[in-house]
Amino acid sequence: MTVLQRLLAPMLLLALAACASAPKPAAVGEAPAPVAGQAEPAIAPAEAAEAAAASAIDGAAAQATANDATPAEASSEAAATTDATATGAPTEAEDDFAALYGEVPATAATTADGTAARAPFDPWEPMNRRIHAFNNVVDRAIARPLAQAYSTVVPQPMRLGVANFFDNLSSPLTFVNQMLQGRPRHAVQTLGRFMVNSTLGIGGIFDPASDLKMKRRSEDFGQTLGIWGWRSSRYVELPLFGPRTVRDVFGLVGDMPLSVTRQVNDNTVRYGLQGLQLVDKRSQLLSLDVMREDASDEYALVRNAWLQRRTFQIEGDRRRRETSESDLPDYMQEEDPYPTVPADAMPLPIPGG
Secondary structure: OOHHHHHHHHHHHHHHHHHHHOOOOOOOOOOOOOOOOOOOOOOOHHHHHHHHHHHHHHHHHHHHHHHOOOHHHHHHHHHHHHHHHHHOOOOHHHHHHHHHHOOOOOOOOEOOOOOEOOOOOOOOHHHHHHHHHHHHHHHHHHHHHHHHHHHHHOOHHHHHHHHHHHHHHOHHHHHHHHHHOOOHHHHHHHHHHHHHHHHOOOOOOOOHHHHOOOOOOOOOHHHHHHHOOOOOOOEEEEOOOEEEEHHHHHHHHHHHHHOOHHHOOOHHHHHHHHHHHHHHHHHHOHHHHHHHHHOOOHHHHHHHHHHHHHHHHHHHHHHHHHOOHHHOOHHHHOOOOOOOOOHHHOOOOOOOO
């Protein structure tokens, strides 16, 4: 090592040590880190204003990109939302929901007719629950075993013929109530269906009317009272008859004299027909038994389902009177797949019979 190298070596070591202890330079756009013992440098007002403006511009651009809407469209949307919130008017979907279930979702404040959404009207619930328990005992001891045996022994085509037969017998009752509801076109169609099935269908065992696109409908006097204005009625469960409302109890009284089955004078034949009808109807409800048994509150399930179905029937009829049937949503034009036990199927003695 030369004398020059010996002199430069300590200087190089000092330079390297100084570089290692020096602070790192700040990145582009980043404020320099404060040095210990020194006050943090203040940002110039002009720089702060420029940064705020840039941030606002970036935020506005990101919002416009996300919404993909012009300022005019955004203004129109905001006005529509404000109007809907201010008026509380239900949307079309909520109106359809109200017609089907008699109430609107929890997000809406009113029903289709402008009234507040209401819970099932069941002030007699303690009594109704006791009657429901009694009906369940009768059902599990008698009705359901008979329906299960009937479904097991009788072939499905024969069960279909029995269901068609009793459905055809209910056509005169439907015809009268459609006339009372002011729906003559539907009444004429029901009468035509009855004549076709009674002749070509061999007493209604077969259903050629459906093949001819003649729509099946079912009406009763309880629905007629609803059309006439008795829309809300308290829930009541009757022994053996099952779920009803007070309005539908009066409907039972109006329907019984119009029942074709109850016009049979021979008690043995009439009771046999009514018993067969009850077993047939109960067999059509066997698929719902699992759902009922798994329910945490079986009484509330039956009550709410029955009231919703009943509301759909009455509100659907009201809307058909105000609009053409094609204006109704598809799900409201479909036939109800869960039939209920008709009043004329109960084998009760006829006064004077």
